[in-house]
Amino acid sequence: MNDKIIKEKGASAVSPPLAAILSFIIPGLGQTFSGFIRRGILILLSAGSMTGIMIWRIVDLGYRAGVGWPVFVRAFERRPVFVFIMIFCIAAVWLLSVRDAWICAKERRKPFFGVFLVVLLGFFIQGWQIAEIDPVRFVIEAPEALGPLSRVIWPWKAAITFDERNVAANAQVLDGEGEAPVRAPKIEGRPYLHVEPNVGALTTQDENYKPVPGTKVTLTGTDFEPNTITEIWWIDPVNNKFRPRENKEYLQVTTDSGGAFTMEMTLPYVMVSGDKGTNFIHTIEARQTFKIGGPKASDALKQTLALMVETIFMGMMATMFGIILSIPVSFLAARNIMSGSKVTLAIYYLTRFILNVIRSIEPLIWALIAVVWVGLGPFAGIIALTLHSVAALGKLYSEAIESIDQGPIEAVEATGATRLQVILFGVIPQMISPFISFSIYRWDINVRMSTVIGMVGGGGIGFILMQYIRLLDYRSAGIAVWFIAITVAILDYVSAEIRNRLM
Amino acid sequence: MVFQHFNLVKRLSVTNNVLSGRLGYTKNGSSLFYRFSEEDKEKAAAALKRVGLSEQAHKRASELSGGQQQRVGIARALMQEPKIILADEPVASLDPVLAHTILGDLERLNKEDGITVICSLHYLDLVQRYATRVIGLRDGRVVYRGTGEDIRRMTDEEFKEIYGEEAKRVSAGPTITGKPA
Numbered sequence: 001m002n003d004k005i006i007k008e009k010g011a012s013a014v015s016p017p018l019a020a021i022l023s024f025i026i027p028g029l030g031q032t033f034s035g036f037i038r039r040g041i042l043i044l045l046s047a048g049s050m051t052g053i054m055i056w057r058i059v060d061l062g063y064r065a066g067v068g069w070p071v072f073v074r075a076f077e078r079r080p081v082f083v084f085i086m087i088f089c090i091a092a093v094w095l096l097s098v099r100d101a102w103i104c105a106k107e108r109r110k111p112f113f114g115v116f117l118v119v120l121l122g123f124f125i126q127g128w129q130i131a132e133i134d135p136v137r138f139v140i141e142a143p144e145a146l147g148p149l150s151r152v153i154w155p156w157k158a159a160i161t162f163d164e165r166n167v168a169a170n171a172q173v174l175d176g177e178g179e180a181p182v183r184a185p186k187i188e189g190r191p192y193l194h195v196e197p198n199v200g201a202l203t204t205q206d207e208n209y210k211p212v213p214g215t216k217v218t219l220t221g222t223d224f225e226p227n228t229i230t231e232i233w234w235i236d237p238v239n240n241k242f243r244p245r246e247n248k249e250y251l252q253v254t255t256d257s258g259g260a261f262t263m264e265m266t267l268p269y270v271m272v273s274g275d276k277g278t279n280f281i282h283t284i285e286a287r288q289t290f291k292i293g294g295p296k297a298s299d300a301l302k303q304t305l306a307l308m309v310e311t312i313f314m315g316m317m318a319t320m321f322g323i324i325l326s327i328p329v330s331f332l333a334a335r336n337i338m339s340g341s342k343v344t345l346a347i348y349y350l351t352r353f354i355l356n357v358i359r360s361i362e363p364l365i366w367a368l369i370a371v372v373w374v375g376l377g378p379f380a381g382i383i384a385l386t387l388h389s390v391a392a393l394g395k396l397y398s399e400a401i402e403s404i405d406q407g408p409i410e411a412v413e414a415t416g417a418t419r420l421q422v423i424l425f426g427v428i429p430q431m432i433s434p435f436i437s438f439s440i441y442r443w444d445i446n447v448r449m450s451t452v453i454g455m456v457g458g459g460g461i462g463f464i465l466m467q468y469i470r471l472l473d474y475r476s477a478g479i480a481v482w483f484i485a486i487t488v489a490i491l492d493y494v495s496a497e498i499r500n501r502l503m
Numbered sequence: 504m505v506f507q508h509f510n511l512v513k514r515l516s517v518t519n520n521v522l523s524g525r526l527g528y529t530k531n532g533s534s535l536f537y538r539f540s541e542e543d544k545e546k547a548a549a550a551l552k553r554v555g556l557s558e559q560a561h562k563r564a565s566e567l568s569g570g571q572q573q574r575v576g577i578a579r580a581l582m583q584e585p586k587i588i589l590a591d592e593p594v595a596s597l598d599p600v601l602a603h604t605i606l607g608d609l610e611r612l613n614k615e616d617g618i619t620v621i622c623s624l625h626y627l628d629l630v631q632r633y634a635t636r637v638i639g640l641r642d643g644r645v646v647y648r649g650t651g652e653d654i655r656r657m658t659d660e661e662f663k664e665i666y667g668e669e670a671k672r673v674s675a676g677p678t679i680t681g682k683p684a
Binding site (some may be wrong): 414421 | 504506510512513514515523524525527528531534537579582583
């Protein structure tokens with residue numbers, strides 16, 4: 001019986017039981033032999049890839065458990081639900097494919113696509129596991145994110161600063177054993193800080209990383225400004241300054257009406273305390289801060305503003321270079337202009353190909369290459385954005401050239417106009433609207449792109465945004481994010497408005 | 504030349520569209536800045552007045568209705584001071600009322616200025632009303648020769664001979680060329 005007759009008569013090459021057995025041996029084989037070749041291949045591919053990914057995940061989950069069965073046991077111990085559902089899915093696909101083959105061979109029609117639903121379920125579960133999706137964690141750890149998030153959302157505290165005057169006094173503490181540091185002499189009328197005792201042990205960690213509290217000391221301050229909050233600062237031997245915390249609160253105290261205070265503190269955990277048996281002298285500082293004069297723009301605000309301007313201009317320069325370079329390119333990539341001879345057609349295909357390749361590589365990757373070439377800074381970003389703009393605009397412009405209406409050109413030619421006049425009166429007026437529209441759209445894209453291109457060293461606001469985030473300075477990062485959002489929103493509106501009017 | 508689809512440069516103003524009819528007489532240098540001589544401008548204003556579009560002179564061509572656009576096309580053709588105007592189905596994309604307006608305009612040019620108008624049309628009622636001489640073409644060959652008056656008296660048999668067996672007397676068929684003397 002040849003293939004043609006099967007199709008015409010609708011009979012199967014194999015009997016239903018044989019098709020079922022074939023599909024039992026290899027899923028999809030029965031369908032293939034019953035004449036549903038594409039369905040068979042699809043079932044084979046999906047069952048195969050599902051099983052393959054499953055094996056990979058089980059080996060991944062059960063690593064270090066040896067070879068064979070122990071790997072599976074280990075994987076099942078770690079992720080019982082996942083392994084169970086996957087085995088269920090694979091078994092279901094297998095059995096459903098047998099049933100599927102039976103129906104294909106017997107009733108000469110495609111059965112219900114239940115088998116593919118199970119395949120989809122299997123891939124969904126695998127995706128869930130591979131992508132480490134964890135809704136529980138998402139909810140439980142939300143409070144952790146609230147602090148940084150609230151600072152990013154309302155960062156304006158960091159936008160202003162005041163000049164400050166400090167009233168401060170130091171006292172030294174020896175970590176370990178030995179001779180106590182010499183106390184500074186008390187000078188009448190000057191603020192003074194006394195630590196008792198001034199020899200002790202810092203907070204350390206035991207082998208389970210549990211804190212072992214250090215010595216409790218009493219701080220006594222005199223001759224500070226009265227009724228003022230006084231911050232406690234810690235200065236370690238290499239002059240790092242930080243504010244120690246107890247019970248998650250920064251240590252501080254308010255002076256009484258005579259400018260004096262007394263408080264207790266536990267010597268904190270300090271990373272630099274070094275090897276055991278090394279005795280270092282640390283310094284405790286009590287500090288009162290007073291604002292002088294009015295509010296001033298903070299460094300973060302000034303830096304962000306300057307870089308925002310740089311970013312906008314980066315986008316603008318890249319767009320301009322992009323426009324200039326893409327105009328000639330777009331003619332080379334316009335089919336109606338290049339279809340004259342085989343040579344020009346070859347140039348057309350080559351240009352199109354190059355444009356497609358450049359466009360398919362993200363500006364961020366171009367920026368990485370440009371940074372190697374011209375070094376860090378906005379110029380690298382401009383090169384990256386220009387390259388991408390040329391490719392994108394070249395394509396858009398060339399499509400505008402291709403869709404030009406021949407009618408007006410014919411009419412202008414009919415008046416006896418010269419070639420130049422035909423271009424001026426027939427071609428350019430038709431091009432100008434899409435041309436400006438695409439260019440402004442590109443400017444919009446380029447400014448948006450240049451906000452992130454700094455993250456790979458391409459200059460602009462992305463660079464400092466990245467730096468703020470790495471320094472955990474979420475307020476300053478928030479200022480940068482706000483500026484980016486405002487700029488992009490304005491630009492979006494303006495470019496849409498201009499394009500609307502042009503249309 | 505007057506076109507079926509008007510072929511105006513839609514983004515240019517009506518005046519500039521009309522002035523583009525003068526390009527054959529303008530130097531490259533001045534058209535680079537879209538500049539025309541005062542004389543040409545006056546001529547354009549006069550041409551627009553003749554087709555009744557003085558009000559619309561500064562609008563963009565795309566803002567006009569179909570009939571108005573075709574009249575701009577006629578004004579553009581006038582700018583070349585033609586002896587003959589070739590109108591390629593000038594009313595094919597217009598409704599019957601506008602068709603009569605446009606053909607009326609062309610008729611006036613013919614009667615007042617003595618410009619010969621060669622006009623291709625589909626509909627015999629328009630041909631009856633406006634044509635002085637009619638040539639019927641089919642597959643590039645002349646199949647009919649007569650006057651507007653002849654068309655009025657045309658029998659159904661003659662009609663079928665020209666248009667083919669399946670044609671009814673209202674439908675479109677081969678090109679009928681009306682040529683007022």
